[in-house]
Amino acid sequence: MIWISFGAMLLAAALIVAWPLYRAEKRLTPGVAMSVAGVLGVAALVYSAVGTPVPPPPQAPLASVEEMVAALDERLQENPDDVNGWKMLGRSYMQLQEYPKAVAAFERAVELETPASGQSLAELGEALMIGEGSDRSGRSAQLFDSALAVEPGNAKALFYGGIAAIERGDRETAADRWEKLLAQAPPPEIEEVLRQRIAEWRGVDEAEVRTQPAAASGTVAINVSLGADAAAAVSQNSTVYIIARDPAQPSPPVAAARRVVSELPAQVSLSDADSMIPGRSLSAFDRLEIVARVSRSGEPVAQPGDWYGAHTVSSPGRATVNIVIERQVE
Numbered sequence: 459m460i461w462i463s464f465g466a467m468l469l470a471a472a473l474i475v476a477w478p479l480y481r482a483e484k485r486l487t488p489g490v491a492m493s494v495a496g497v498l499g500v501a502a503l504v505y506s507a508v509g510t511p512v513p514p515p516p517q518a519p520l521a522s523v524e525e526m527v528a529a530l531d532e533r534l535q536e537n538p539d540d541v542n543g544w545k546m547l548g549r550s551y552m553q554l555q556e557y558p559k560a561v562a563a564f565e566r567a568v569e570l571e572t573p574a575s576g577q578s579l580a581e582l583g584e585a586l587m588i589g590e591g592s593d594r595s596g597r598s599a600q601l602f603d604s605a606l607a608v609e610p611g612n613a614k615a616l617f618y619g620g621i622a623a624i625e626r627g628d629r630e631t632a633a634d635r636w637e638k639l640l641a642q643a644p645p646p647e648i649e650e651v652l653r654q655r656i657a658e659w660r661g662v663d664e665a666e667v668r669t670q671p672a673a674a675s676g677t678v679a680i681n682v683s684l685g686a687d688a689a690a691a692v693s694q695n696s697t698v699y700i701i702a703r704d705p706a707q708p709s710p711p712v713a714a715a716r717r718v719v720s721e722l723p724a725q726v727s728l729s730d731a732d733s734m735i736p737g738r739s740l741s742a743f744d745r746l747e748i749v750a751r752v753s754r755s756g757e758p759v760a761q762p763g764d765w766y767g768a769h770t771v772s773s774p775g776r777a778t779v780n781i782v783i784e785r786q787v788e
Contacts, residue, residue: 557589576609685784
């Protein structure tokens, strides 16, 4: 299973390309920030903007992207309560490296979003850190802490939260956070770099670096992504229900969380705190079926045409669950 929690391309660039620059400068300079942010690119937006095999003029793709982003910004001025629109705008400005505008967009999304989203908090922290070239104000670190309080396995918050910890000289916290990234099954080359940095921070040999459990007892960490067919069929605004249920008695669910398609791929944590019925907690079950479903109607009950993925896990809390939404309810 591909490491979907954080995206291998971003982490690879940040660790392999940007880290030597960061280590040399001892802070997150604009050059390091550009290395991290640049890997995201604007390829997807350019493709959707051009949409034709005829070669465009050299400057046409960038101009088209800017026009699209400007149109989205204008639409949000008329519809200021569109949470997903603000998040999309923030991500677009990040790709265009317009970090102050990205910060403003993410701040609006965080202000509107209820309950709080760990991913949105982490994205706001990322925009602030990269835009400022470091975490001088300490606000980014606070945002990453808040993101991890909501989603303990959020890869973006773990990565940047580790950098923020190093900037303030807290090697132990940095190592703890990056060890949790190891629990999310990164590719071998990324795992090697993580272990090198963690060993350096802990002052031990790489062989002594241990992978922390992905989730504590009574908690299930779930990596959720969309299959190609599902991604082409569902709206970015559709609701995604992530539920844990007893295979022997599927209804009612033991625990549940809700996201939207535009937030995927993402890691979602279900714990005893998410229990639907008092006294019926995740930690009480030896086996759980985890289901992630895109609801086309917005209803929590599955309907024909909904897309879903499922996985049954034993001893909940001891492994990360990877679910690809690629099947359809008949």
